[in-house]
Amino acid sequence: MTQPRLLGGRYELDGVIGRGGMAEVYRARDLRLDRVVAIKTLRSDLARDPTFQARFRREAQSAASLNHPSVIAVYDTGEDTLDGNPVPYIVMEYVEGRTLRDVLQEEHRIAPERALQMTDGILRALDYSHRGGIVHRDIKPANVMLTASGEVKVMDFGIARALADSAATMTATAQVIGTAQYLSPEQARGERVDARSDIYSTGCVLYELMTGRPPFQGDSPVAIAYQHVREEPIPPSQLDPSIPQYAEAIVLKALTKDANYRYQSAAEMRADIQRASQGMPVSAPTMAMNAGTQVMQGGPRTQAMRPSSTMGYDLPPAQYAEPERDAGNGKKVALWALVGVLAVGAIVALVMIFSNSGGSDNGNQVTMPSDIVGSDQATAKQELVSLGFVDSNIQIKHKTDDSADKGQVLDVDPAPQTKIDKTKLATTQVVLTVSTGKPKVTVPPVKSMSEDDAKSALESAGLKAGPTQTISSTTVPKGSVVKSDPVSGSKVEKGTEVTLYISSGPGKTLVPNEVGKSADDAKSDLRSHGFRVSINYVDVPAGQADGRVMQQTPSEGETANRGSTVTLTVSRAQQDQPTPPGSGVPTPPWGGGGNNDN
Structure with a gap:
């Protein structure tokens, strides 16, 4: 019988459950904590390549820093040896559920309300990772899990990097990193990307959830990338008239070509979705509101006129690709698409130079700043007052959030990027939703437990086991826990690191x-x-x-x-015995008989 492969002397592999571009994912059992986990390892055929090893290690570093209910949890990272080559691995939370890709294959399309709820879960994860300086770069249905209880969890930060290191989106071979159908225009052009690139990809996922197809389709990844850069998506309501205007408005704003006119943060897009769920107007313009947009019917292709006032310059009418193309023209299309991508990069650069040189801000309006969300309460209020809002009109609403520090602003209403007339600033009510900090949990009793059992108890309580210390003890057996810091029974924030003091014996x-x-x-x-x-x-x-x-x-x-x-x-x-009477020895008048100094 073949022995199961063991990683790090702790994780027993139990078969491959998934494969990605550079990794394999196994179902495994953590023998120390007796639980099922998922383990991602670098593919064996790539293990000898230092470049892939370096990328995988970067993934491990990025993923290990994320700890949020909407992100697949990372428990451990390590490195093993296979055929003499180092093979890094990541130990992750094992989730029972389906990917959104599986959901789409089974259900074809999702009701708009449910699709928006799923998207809200994606945005929660992105809001957390973006605050930590991490861009996912590959949001797609296959990287989003829907658990049995309906929770959304984002996984595979395989091409994520710190924002400070995001100057390029191309590999050394000039291959675009990411999946073509969900690439942002800036990714397709090989430009620097930021959190707004993930917003665009999330818009692509929402579009597909509601319509049953991605916004752009083509014969090759290059052809699809060209459409992301140059063409406008067919409005979802043309594919399914039952899609409400507010849902269409949200998805089309997320899919705006220019990142500056997209949602500026995951929190801003979430705010619009939450407004829609409460029956309130969304900030994204609907097709009916947009007087500059006309839908034209009657030809083999559908054309939509882009409003000329949106960005300060005009572009030719966008053309939508037909669902099917002649197979014989595939190479021509791909060639022209590649030329188009290169040309559009230069065109957009020139357009941005000219559009930025004149300045088109309306001096009668104030824009709600994007950096309010994520700042502390005092800084947020100070910034709002400096813009002209009245301090007494700024209301504070508190909310517990596992991922935010106490006093951090979670949301603001009006939402970031909302434009407000200066004449109305003195009467505008602003609501800041501020974190009360992570919820408090009780440090469990761990004295006399084994180290592994104590760590498991801490993890079950929502705490982290920090570095252990060794001390001698006359009452606790060697290898067992003497005490913890913070002490058992104390109330601390969820996620607090607890130091365990392990007995080395009496000493x-x-x-x-x-x-x-x-x-x-x-x-x-x-x-x-x-x-x-x-x-x-x-x-x-x-x-x-x-x-x-x-x-x-x-x-x-x-x-x-x-x-x-x-x-x-x-x-x-010993005490001297008294002399019996008549013995001939006189008894002293004090009656003693020995040394009384003892």
């Missing part, structure tokens, strides 16, 4: 010299050194010192375990 120490001391002094001294005391009394002639230590075992200078016993031999002076 040895030098036995002090007690010979010549009184029995009481010797007992007190030995007990202060952690020893137990046993006393043997020896009778000595009257007149010798009474109650003094004559001998000790172990002797002075020897080492012994704390908690062990030191035996003291203590003198006990």
